[in-house]
Amino acid sequence: MALTGLQIFKLLPGTNCRDCGYTTCLAFAMKLAAGQVSLDKCPTASEDIKATLGAASAPPIRGVTIGKGERAITVGEETVYFRHDKTFVRPTGLFRMIDPNRLSDGEIEKHLDDWATIGIERAGELFRVDGIAMIEPAGSRERYARLAEAISRRGMPVALMASTIDGVRSAVEKIKDQRPLIVPSPGVDQSPFVALAAEFKLPLVITGKDLDDVAATAVDAAKHGVTDMLLEPPAKDARELHQNLSRLRRGALDRIHPGLGYPIFLRVAAGEFDKVVIGITKFASLVAMENAAGEAWLPYWTLRQNIYTDPQKPLQIDPSVHSIGEPDENAPLLVTTNFSLTYFIVSTELDGTGVPSRLAVVDAEGMSVLTAWSAGKFSGEKVAKELRRLGATEHVKHKTVIIPGYVSVISGELEDALGDGWRVLTGPQEASDLNAFFRDVWQPMMNG
Ligand code: SF4
Structure with missing residues (x-):
């Protein structure tokens, strides 16, 4: 549970030295409890206190970074259920799914060129395709690795939608330095994927037959050395998706189970616009969309921009x-x-x-x-x-x-x-x- 301002105050040095920028330790403690400053602003806090406070003040949902460099995306780190309570901090990553089983390499390269360069500026934000979710092609590990490299070469984060451990390993070995996200197909045995993610210290999507199963699998994966995970809630329809996304966020914020404190992954089939809208408005951290038509992206980006602006700050541009x-x-x-x-x-x-x-x-x-x-x-x-x-x-x-x-x-x-x-x-x-x-x-x- 998060500590109150007074509880934090009792752990601070109490010298009122002002090095943190606040006139008293109590003022700093109150700001820390409200999540408006970080503990590292107090240089004289002991290591013990830092450990205690650090754990207590860590966001209830872990931050996970996918990709490397300028286009890397970090998701998670949310602290509220309702946007108006404070703000949502990490906009939903919108990934374009590619199925190499339906496209030639030449067609894929052309799509990648388009999606890597598209950028629309609106109200001070640059709308871009945040990453590519590449489905594993049937029967060719080399092709999967080659296509994964083609995405990384363009600087875009990659989600490897894997059906076989051998296939995804070949791609991971090629682009491991780019921090790809490993996404096993629903229903497969996840233990080899857990071992692979632990071996290469990569983020992994955890699936399960229900939320209890998802949470238990996440805890098990953590025990095996996976630190960065995204949770994929099962959902047979939009209604169940809505319910499960809400339960995941509530469970994470209330810290009711250590396996729930991770960002959320959502895969969406062609034409499932309602699921994308539910995902953006209701806590999905990363959505991989199959065959979403170009005209759908602008409304998605615009919706996301409106959900992820700070309600306490007016939308402004640089003078x-x-x-x-x-x-x-x-x-x-x-x-x-x-x-x-x-x-x-x-x-x-x-x-x-x-x-x-x-x-x-x-x-x-x-x-x-x-x-x-x-x-x-x-x-x-x-x-x-x-x-x-x-x-x-x-x-x-x-x-x-x-x-x-x-x-x-x-x-x-x-x-x-x-x-x-x-x-x-x-x-x-x-x-x-x-x-x-x-x-x-x-x-x-x-x-x-
Ligand atoms: S820097 Fe630390 S000890 Fe000094 S006033 Fe701030 S909280 Fe207190």
């Missing part, structure tokens, strides 16, 4: 100056806040005008324009400071900045703060009126 089209030094310079929704609406409307421009996105802690202004985050002085910090004022020679119509009240203060002959032009209240604004205000002004 910077964005070019719309190919603006020169005479192009309009506009300013807005770094609330993602505001940025996407304004940049899309700007793009639609066909007028090349620059959009300075200033740090307003992810608030929309009016909210930021009322909170003192979008005052004339702050906007001026941000425009200078971002170098926005160096891009244009007309020394004019266009502010959102809703905050015309800051124009005087902003002009004073910018100084140096800068002037402030109040733009439209709605981004949809930018086209008319450019036509009726900006262009006559620049031409006249």
Whole structure:
């Protein structure tokens, strides 16, 4: 069970030395109990205390990493049942399943090229295929190893969907350094796969006829040296899947069985969209999808993005100056806040005008324009400071900045703060009126 703040406080040195950044050990203990800091921030904690607290404060669901390098994916480490209690931390990995029994090597290589390079940016997140789940081809160990290498060469994490121990061993021996996930077929004897995962220290999917069986098998695998596991709940239909995913998460968080404290794996057959949606919304850590059509991925990614944003933090993008089209030094310079929704609406409307421009996105802690202004985050002085910090004022020679119509009240203060002959032009209240604004205000002004 997790320790309370007071229990943790009693184990800390009690010197109030402030090295952790908090004024007292009690304040630090409270933050630690809430999971908002890590124990390593207290340099004077004894090893004994670290061991005690470390075990007590470890996430109830183990973090497991699949793959190596920039595209490696870590799943697990969740601490809550309801997203609004805190947040979900590790977005569901979405893997594309490939069946070499239906495709030639050339076709597979082409698919891999496509899936390795596809990337769609939305609200500050890059949507990509997170990894490839490769089904074992019938009768050719060499081919399995070759195809596994082809995936690794592209830097993508691999799940080896194995039906035979010899087949998966040949692939594992080729790409063991890439930390592939070993996924035995449901119903096979798992003991040789457990031995293989232990030998190469690789993550392994544990299956079972029911949740008790899954948990007991996980404990047994841990005894045999497997540390990183994912659990695959049995489910004959969507209803049972929903129930079992919920039971697994609840059981892990309540630490009712040591075999439940692992991320969850889900394999989904072609056309089982409901299972993918249940998996993303209800605790699946990694979903391997067979033959999911391209048009299904965008909704899946979008759903996942919405589930895995922190409900306590507004969706925001990094402050910077964005070019719309190919603006020169005479192009309009506009300013807005770094609330993602505001940025996407304004940049899309700007793009639609066909007028090349620059959009300075200033740090307003992810608030929309009016909210930021009322909170003192979008005052004339702050906007001026941000425009200078971002170098926005160096891009244009007309020394004019266009502010959102809703905050015309800051124009005087902003002009004073910018100084140096800068002037402030109040733009439209709605981004949809930018086209008319450019036509009726900006262009006559620049031409006249
Ligand atoms: S660093 Fe450790 S001993 Fe010092 S105040 Fe923080 S918790 Fe207490």
